[in-house]
Amino acid sequence: MKNITDYKIILWDFDGVIMDSMPIRGKGFEEVLKEFPREQVEELLAFHEHNGGLSRYVKFKYFFEKIRGEVITDSQILEMAENFSKIMLDLLIDEKLLIQDSVNFIQKNVKNYEMHIVSGSDGKELNLICQSLDLARYFKTINGSPSPKNELVRRIIQENIYDLEDYVLIGDSINDVEAAEVNRISFIGYNNMNIRSKDRLYVDSFSSIG
Numbered sequence: 001m002k003n004i005t006d007y008k009i010i011l012w013d014f015d016g017v018i019m020d021s022m023p024i025r026g027k028g029f030e031e032v033l034k035e036f037p038r039e040q041v042e043e044l045l046a047f048h049e050h051n052g053g054l055s056r057y058v059k060f061k062y063f064f065e066k067i068r069g070e071v072i073t074d075s076q077i078l079e080m081a082e083n084f085s086k087i088m089l090d091l092l093i094d095e096k097l098l099i100q101d102s103v104n105f106i107q108k109n110v111k112n113y114e115m116h117i118v119s120g121s122d123g124k125e126l127n128l129i130c131q132s133l134d135l136a137r138y139f140k141t142i143n144g145s146p147s148p149k150n151e152l153v154r155r156i157i158q159e160n161i162y163d164l165e166d167y168v169l170i171g172d173s174i175n176d177v178e179a180a181e182v183n184r185i186s187f188i189g190y191n192n193m194n195i196r197s198k199d200r201l202y203v204d205s206f207s208s209i210g
Contacts, residue, residue, distance in 0.1 A: 002168075002186060002201065003201070003209075004168065004170075004188060004201070004203065004209055005209070007113065007166055007167065007168040007186065008113060008114060008162055008166040008167075009113065009114045009115070009116070009156075009160065009162055009166055009167045009168070010113045010114075010115045010116070010168055010169075010170060011115075011116050011117075011118045011153060011156065011167065011168070011169040011170070011185075012102075012106070012115060012116065012117050012118070012139075012169075012170050012171075013052075013053060013117075013118065013119060013120075013169070013170060013171035013172060013173070013176050014117050014119035014121055014126060014144075015052055015119065015120070015121060015172075016052055016099075016172040016173070016191050016192065017099065017102055017170060017171060017172050017190055017191060018098065018099060018102055018103060018106070018117070018135070019092065019097050019098055019099060019129075020097050020098075020099055021092055021097055021121075022048075022049065022052055024088070024091050024092055024097070025048070025056075025088065025121075026045050026048060026049070027087075027091070028056075028084045028087045028088055028091070029041065029044060029045060029048060029056075029059070029084070030045070031087055032080050032083050032084050032087070033063065036063075036068075040063070040067050040068060041063075043067050044059065044062070044063045044067060047059065047062055050173075050174075051173065051174070051175055052120065052172060052173035052175065052176075053119075053120045053149050053171060053173040053174075053175025053176045053178075053179065054120050054148075054149075054175055055120045055121070055122070055144075055145030055146060055148065056080075056081050056084050056120075056121075056122065056145065057077055057078075057081055057145060057146050058120075058148075060072070060077050060080050060081065060084075061077055081122065085122055085124075085125045088121075088122075088125055089125060089128060089129070092129050093128075093129055093132045093133065095133055098133065098135075099191070101205055101206050101207060102170075102190070102206055103135070104206065104207070105206035105207075105209065106135075106138050107138065110137075110138045114140055114160075115138060115139050115140065116139055116140055116141045116142070116143065116156055117130070117139050117141070117142045117143060117144075118143050118144075118149055118152040118153055118156070118169070118179070119142075119143065119144045119145075119149070119152075120144070120145055120148075120149055120175065121144045121145065122144050122145050122146070123142070123143060123144030123145060123146075123147075124144075125144070126142055126143075126144040127142050127144075130142055141156065143155075143156070149175060149176070149179040150178070150179045150182050150183065152179075153169065153179050153180070153182075153183045153185070154183055157183060157185070164183075164184050164185055165185075165186070167183075167185035167186065168180075168185065168186040168187065168188055169185060169186070169187050169188070170187075170188045170189075170190055170203075171187065171188075171189070171190070172189065172190055172191045172192040172195065173192065173195065174195060176195075177189075177195060177200070186201070187200055187201070188200070188201045188202065188203055189201070189202040189203070190202070190203050
């Protein structure tokens, strides 16, 4: 099994890997959906926690179609996503939320790897957060929804000349695992013991890596 030092391109998930933002995003869903029954919102929050790599667009759609059994239009989802984004920008531009273990590795290894962000978070929002926290300079590209993560990974692979074995995706959710597998690249788990597997590389702390 390879080690992280054997790769040339690292694709980073953001929420839960670079920033401890999942609880904050949960508060965003609570605020946007505060007029709906609490038990239904709780069901969505459980889905959100289990599917960290999915976009807010997918989660809002899931809330209405699967939990409430209602039809929702794309324009309604977009409106809720925009409200959600405003809340997120107010709360997430906070360097105290950064996961220093992974951020330190990124800062120290910016010249050793080509690095990209592939996230289920909104792409525009994500770029603003990274620019505001002085993270953008470490990444060749910062990519987010509404495009699904599978597609974001595929585009990066298509736009580069590296072999598939040169890529690794670092994430903390089953959706990250799936995005790597669909695109036939390696995966490294981080910050979620539920995705630890004897068949996959898992990093407990980046401080232990040279």
